[in-house]
Amino acid sequence: MHQTIRWKLCLKSKPSKVFSYLTSTEGIEKFWAEKAEKKDGHIQFSFPNKQVYKSKILNQEANKNFRIEYFNSIVDFNLSENELGGTLMELVNSNVELEDYHANYAGWVSVLMTLKAAVDFEVDLRNHDSQKTWDDGYMDN
DSSP states (O other): OEEEEEEEEEESSOHHHHHHHHHSHHHHHHHTOSEEEEETTEEEEEOTTSOEEEEEEEEEETTTEEEEEETTEEEEEEEEEOTTSSEEEEEEEEEEEGGGHHHHHHHHHHHHHHHHHHHHHOOOOOOOOTTSOGGGTOSOO
16 A cells, blocks of 8 residues: 655745755755765665665656655655745655655655755755664654
């Protein structure tokens, strides 16, 4: 059985800046992964716990949508300009295995709040310590 996770996030930054963080190596490394390599329609994520994952890019519509295959599920980042000139982002993580749902649900809060801090305030909330990761109960990995 599969589930869908949905989160909305209001950002003060314009969709073009948010899109850049989601889709560029430099942006991804500022909030999501320790290292990222974008090549041949894929992103290879390297995480603090030494896990490496190669994600296929499924769609990339400038400033509107970024869709990837991510840990056997599909993640859509849908962007639109909000009434204040910033960005309304909706994350939709579909096809999530039932046994992964709660960890993924909480994990996206961590990723999205770290994105907000990075894109809106140029602050990195992560600890960058391979001994203090999500696997060890740390939310600031």
